[in-house]
Amino acid sequence: xxxxxxxxxxxxxxxxxxxxxxxxxxxxxxxxxxxxxxxxxxxxxxxxxxxxxxxxxxxxxxxxxxxxxxxxxxxxxxxxxxxxxxxxxxxxxxxxxxxxxxxxxxxxxxxxxxxxxxxxxxxxxxxxxxxxxxxxxxxxxxxxxxxxxxxxxxxxxxxxxxxxxxxxxxxxxxxxxxxxxxxxxxxxxxxxxxxxxxxxxxxxxxxxxxxxxxxxxxxxxxxxxxxxxxxxxxxxxxxxxxxxxxxxxxxxxxxxxxxxxxxxxxxxxxxxxxxxxxxxxxxxxxxxxxxxxxxxxxxxxxxxxxxxxxxxxxxxxxxxxxxxxxxxxxxxxxxxxxxxxxxxxxxxxxxxxxxxxxxxxxxxxxxxxxxxxxxxxxxxxxxxxxxxxxxxxxxxxxxxxxxxxxxxxxxxxxxxxxxxxxxxxxxxxxxxxxxxxxxxxxxxxxxxxxxxxxxxxxxxxxxxxxxxxxxxxxxxxxxxxxxxxxxxxxxxxxxxxxxxxxxxxxxxxxxxxxxxxxxxxxxxxxxxxxxxxxxxxxxxxxxxxxxxxxxxxxxxxxxxxxxxxxxxxxxxxxxxxxxxxxxxxxxxxxxxxxxxxxxxxxxxxxxxxxxxxxxxxxxxxxxxxxxxxxxxxxxxxx
Amino acid sequence: xxxxxxxxxxxxxxxxxxxxxxxxxxxxxxxxxxxxxxxxxxxxxxxxxxxxxxxxxxxxxxxxxxxxxxxxxxxxxxxxxxxxxxxxxxxxxxxxxxxxxx
Numbered sequence: 032x033x034x035x036x037x038x039x040x041x042x043x044x045x046x047x048x049x050x051x052x053x054x055x056x057x058x059x060x061x062x063x064x065x066x067x068x069x070x071x072x073x074x075x076x077x078x079x080x081x082x083x084x085x086x087x088x089x090x091x092x093x094x095x096x097x098x099x100x101x102x103x104x105x106x107x108x109x110x111x112x113x114x115x116x117x118x119x120x121x122x123x124x125x126x127x128x129x130x131x132x133x134x135x136x137x138x139x140x141x142x143x144x145x146x147x148x149x150x151x152x153x154x155x156x157x158x159x160x161x162x163x164x165x166x167x168x169x170x171x172x173x174x175x176x177x178x179x180x181x182x183x184x185x186x187x188x189x190x191x192x193x194x195x196x197x198x199x200x201x202x203x204x205x206x207x208x209x210x211x212x213x214x215x216x217x218x219x220x221x222x223x224x225x226x227x228x229x230x231x232x233x234x235x236x237x238x239x240x241x242x243x244x245x246x247x248x249x250x251x252x253x254x255x256x257x258x259x260x261x262x263x264x265x266x267x268x269x270x271x272x273x274x275x276x277x278x279x280x281x282x283x284x285x286x287x288x289x290x291x292x293x294x295x296x297x298x299x300x301x302x303x304x305x306x307x308x309x310x311x312x313x314x315x316x317x318x319x320x321x322x323x324x325x326x327x328x329x330x331x332x333x334x335x336x337x338x339x340x341x342x343x344x345x346x347x348x349x350x351x352x353x354x355x356x357x358x359x360x361x362x363x364x365x366x367x368x369x370x371x372x373x374x375x376x377x378x379x380x381x382x383x384x385x386x387x388x389x390x391x392x393x394x395x396x397x398x399x400x401x402x403x404x405x406x407x408x409x410x411x412x413x414x415x416x417x418x419x420x421x422x423x424x425x426x427x428x429x430x431x432x433x434x435x436x437x438x439x440x441x442x443x444x445x446x447x448x449x450x451x452x453x454x455x456x457x458x459x460x461x462x463x464x465x466x467x468x469x470x471x472x473x474x475x476x477x478x479x480x481x482x483x484x485x486x487x488x489x490x491x492x493x494x495x496x497x498x499x500x501x502x503x504x505x506x507x508x509x510x511x512x513x514x515x516x517x518x519x520x521x522x523x524x525x526x527x528x529x530x531x532x533x534x535x536x537x538x539x540x541x542x543x544x545x546x547x548x549x550x551x552x553x554x555x556x557x558x559x560x561x562x563x564x565x566x567x568x569x570x571x572x573x574x575x576x577x578x579x580x581x582x583x584x585x586x587x588x589x590x591x592x593x594x595x596x597x598x599x600x601x602x603x604x605x606x607x608x609x610x611x612x613x614x615x616x617x618x619x620x621x622x623x624x625x626x627x628x629x630x631x632x633x634x635x636x637x638x639x640x641x642x643x644x645x646x647x648x649x650x651x652x653x654x655x656x657x658x659x660x661x662x663x664x665x666x667x668x669x
Numbered sequence: 670x671x672x673x674x675x676x677x678x679x680x681x682x683x684x685x686x687x688x689x690x691x692x693x694x695x696x697x698x699x700x701x702x703x704x705x706x707x708x709x710x711x712x713x714x715x716x717x718x719x720x721x722x723x724x725x726x727x728x729x730x731x732x733x734x735x736x737x738x739x740x741x742x743x744x745x746x747x748x749x750x751x752x753x754x755x756x757x758x759x760x761x762x763x764x765x766x767x768x769x770x771x
Contacts, residue, residue: 645770648700648763652692 043090044103047119047172050086050133053079054165061158072154076161077140083168084133091126095528100238102174112233120174120237123529124371128171128303131378135295136164138507142386143287145503146393156196156285163189167296171303176225176235179307183221183268183300187214190297194284206283213277217267224260227253241310251315258311258318261304262325269301269355272329276593278352279336282344282398286389289344293351294382299374302358306371309362322363323447327455330356332591334462338469338577339587343388343400346470350425350463351381357440357459364452366443368526373436375525376518380424380433383511387418390504391474400470404477413505415475417512422471424515426464426555435519438548439526445547460551464558472567676717684710697751697761701744708740 057079065072094101104118140160147156166185173179188211195207229235232248239245245254265271270278278298282289292298305312305322312318330353337349354377362370390411391403409415424431427438437460444453565574578584589595683706690703712733719729751761758765 643770645767646763648692655688655692 041103042093043101043121044119046086046090046093047103047121050083050090050129051119051165051169051172053082053086054136054161054168058158058161058165061154061161066154066158069153072157073140073144076157077137077144079161080133080137080140080164083164084130084137087126087129087133087168090121091130094121094126097121097123102238104174113229115177115235116175117178118174119172121172124303124306125172127371127375127525127529128299129168131299131375132164132167132171132295135291135378135382136160136167138510139287139291139382139386142290142389142504142507143285145500146287146389147285148500152196156193159189159192159196160291163193163291163296167300170300174237176228176237176240176308179237179304180222180225183264183304184218186297186300187211187218187268190281190288190292193288193292194281196284196288200283203283206277206280210277210281213274214267217263217265217274220260220263221267222264224257224263227257227260231257237308240308245311246314255315255317258315259321261308262312262318262322265301265305265322265359266325267301268304269298269359270329270352271301271325271356271359272332273593275329275333275352276590276597279345279348279590282342282348286344286385286392289348290382290385290389293348293385294378298351298355299378302355302362302370302374305359305362306367306374309367312363313365319363319365323360323452326356326359326363327452328356329353330360330459331455331462334459334466335577335587336590337466338462339584341400342398343391343403343470344385344398346400346466347381347384347388350384350467353459353463354381354425357437357456360452360456361440361443364440364443364447366440368529369436369439369443371529372439372522372525376424376432376436376515379511379514379518380421380431383417383421383508383515384425386504386508386511387414387421390414390501390508393504400473401477404474407477408474409477413508417508419471419475420512420515422467426467426559427460427551428464428555428559429552430516430519432515432518434552435522438551439522441547441551457551457554461554461558464555465562468559468562469566472562476567476569673717673721676713676721680710680713680717682710683707683713686710695763697747697754697763700763701747701751704747705740705744708736712736 054076057075060075061072065075100120100122102118102120104116106114107117108115140157143156143160147153150156163186166182166189170179170182170186173182191207191211194210195204197203198207225235228240228249231253232240232245234240249257267274278293281292284292312322333349333352333356337346337353340346340349354373358370358373358377361373391408391414392398394411395403395406395408397403420431424433427434441453441456441460444456447453561576565576577587586592687703687705687707687710690706691700694700694703715729715732715736719727723729754766755761
C-alpha cells in the first residue's frame with residue numbers, strides 16, 4: 032500500500048488511521064503477548080478503543096463543515112483494468128458512524144470490566160472486542176465496496192467469536208455457528224451483487240456508485256438486480272425477514288456483546304451499508320419497494336415475537352430486529368436522514384437497554400424477567416431508571432431520542448402514496464410500546480402470586496457482586512442515559528450535517544403532517560397503557576392479551592415457526608435430498624471410479640508382467656523379428 | 670565374383686549368424702562371440718561400400734578401425750560383467766540369471 036502523501040502531515044488521515052488501526056494493534060498485542068495477564072489485556076483494549084474514540088471525535092469536530100468528502104486511498108490490488116484501492120472515505124455518514132461505533136465500543140468495554148470480572152476468558156474476551164472494534168471502525172470508513180465487504184466479513188467473524196464466547200456451552204457454540212452461517216447466506220447474495228456491479232460498472236468505489244454514472248452505465252434491470260442482491264447482505268447482517276432467527280439466538284453471548292452487536296456494530300452494519308450506497312439503491316424504485324416491504328414484514332413479525340417471550344434479552348433482541356426493520360423502511364421510503372438518525376439514536380438506547388439488562392442478569396443470574404421481578408429487580412435503582420428511560424425512547428415517547436427519530440421515519444412513510452406503510456409503521460409503534468413496557472412493568476410491579484416457573488437457564492455463574500464492579504457497570508449506563516435524553520434535540524443539526532453532501536433526488540425530508548406526531552405518540556401511549564392495564568396495575572393478572580389465545584401465543588413464541596421451516600428445509604431438502612444424493616455419488620461414482628481404476632491398473636500390470644520373462648534373448652528375438660518385418664515391409668512397399 | 674553383391678552377402682551372412690548365435694546361445698561367452706560376429710559383418714559392409722562406391726576419402730576404413738577399437742573396449746566391459754555375474758550365481762548360463770522376471 033503506497034500513500035503518495037506525507038501522511039503524518041495530514042491530521043485527517045492520521046486521526047483516521049489511528050482510530051481504525053489501534054484496536055487491531057491491541058488485538059494483536061493481547062492475543063500474542065498479554066493473554067495470561069487479564070488486567071493488562073483489558074487495559075490495552077480499552078486504551079486502544081479510547082484512542083479510536085478520540086480520533087473519531089476529533090475527525091467529527093474538525094470536519095463538521097467539510098466542503099467535500101475526503102477520500103484517501105492507496106492502491107492495494109491491480110488486476111487488469113480493475114484497481115482495488117484501500118484507504119479511508121470521510122464524509123458525514125462515515126464520520127457520524129465512526130463516532131457512534133467508537134463511543135459504544137468504548138462504553139461497552141468499560142462496562143465489561145465489571146460484567147466479565149473473574150471470567151477465565153477475560154483476556155480472550157477483550158482481544159475479540161478489539162478485533163470487533165477494528166473491523167467495524169474500518170468498515171465504516173471504507174471507500175470501496177470491496178474493502179467494506181472484507182471488513183463486513185471480519186465483523187461477522189468477530190461476532191461469531193463473541194457469540195460463541197462461552198463455547199463450553201453447547202447452545203452458545205450452536206448460536207455462534209447459526210449466526211455465522213445465516214449471515215453468510217445473505218453475504219453470498221451481497222457478493223454476487225458486487226460482482227454484477229463490478230463487471231458492468233467496472234468500479235466499486237462508493238462515491239462513483241453513488242454518483243450519476245450509475246444510471247448511465249447500468250441498465251435499469253441490472254441496477255435493480257444488483258441492488259436487490261446487495262440488499263441480500265443487509266437482510267443477513269441486519270436480521271431482516273426471512274433471515275432473522277439468528278439474532279435472538281445470538282443472545283447466548285455475554286450481555287455486553289449483545290449490547291455491542293445490537294446497537295452499533297454487527298446488525299447496524301447492514302443498515303449502515305444500505306445508507307452508505309443509498310443513492311445507488313434509490314436509482315431503482317422496484318428494489319426500494321422490495322426493501323420497504325421486507326422492512327415492514329420484519330418489523331411487524333419481530334414485534335409480535337417480543338410480546339410473549341419471558342427472556343429479558345430476547346425481548347430486546349426482537350425489538351432490535353423490529354427497529355432495524357423500521358430503519359430499512361425509513362431508508363427504503365427515501366428518508367436518508369431519517370433512517371440514519373434512527374440508526375444513531377437506536378445505537379444509544381439499545382446499548383443502554385442491553386447494558387441495563389446485563390446488570391440484572393449479572394445480579395440475579397437469570398434471564399427470566401418474572402424471576403428478576405420477584406427477586407426485587409426494581410431495587411437496583413440506576414439500571415431500573417436507565418432501562419425505563421431507554422424503553423420510553425424505544426417506544427417513541429417524547430422527549431427521548433427515539434421519539435424524534437421515529438417521528439422522522441413516520442413522516443417519510445406518510446409521504447408514500449400507499450398508506451399501508453404508514454399504517455404498518457403506526458401499528459409497529461403501538462406494539463413496540465406494548466412489549467417494552469410489558470417488560471418494565473413485570474420487573475417494576477412483580478406479582479407475588481405468580482407461580483414459580485422453571486427458571487430459564489441463563490446467566491453465568493460468577494458470583495462477584497462487589498460494589499466497585501457495580502459502579503463500573505453503572506457509569507456507562509448513566510452516560511448512555513444522558514445521551515438518550517439529549518440526542519433527540521440534535522435532530523436538526525445532525526440532519527443538516529448528513530444532508531450536506533448528499534445530493535439525492537429521491538431523498539425527501541419529513542412530510543408536514545401536524546396530526547402525525549400526535550397519532551404516533553397517542554398510539555405509543557396506548558401501547559404503554561395496555562401494558563399497564565395487563566401487567567402494571569394492582570392485582571393485574573400479568574398475562575398479555577396474546578397469551579390468552581394459545582394458538583397465537585404458540586405462533587409468536589415459536590417465532591412464527593420460521594426455525595421449524597428452516598429445520599424442515601434442512602432435513603428434507605438439504606440432508607434428505609442433496610446430501611443423500613451427493614453421498615451416493617461419492618460412494619458409487621467417485622469411489623467406484625477410483626477403485627475401478629486401481630483394479631484395472633493392477634490387472635493390466637499382472638497381465639503385462641508375463642512379458643518380463645527375465646530372458647533378454649526373448650526380448651531381443653522379438654526386437655529382431657520386428658525389425659525384420661519392418662525391413663521386409665519397406666522392401667515390398669518401397 | 671569380385672563385385673559388391675558378393676561382399677554384401679558375406680556381410681549379411683556374418684550378421685545373421687551373429688544374430689542367430691546371440692539368440693540361440695545360452696552361455697554369456699557365446700553371446701559375446703556372436704556380438705563380435707555381428708560387428709564384423711557391419712565392418713565388412715563398411716569396407717565393401719568404401720571399396721566399390723566411395724573410394725575417396727577412405728571414411729569406411731576409418732569407421733572399421735573405430736569399430737574394432739570399440740569392439741575391444743566392449744569386450745572388456747562385457748567380460749567384466751560376465752565375471753561379476755559368475756561371482757554372483759556361479760554360472761555363466763543366462764537361464765540362471767532370471768531374477769528380474771515378472
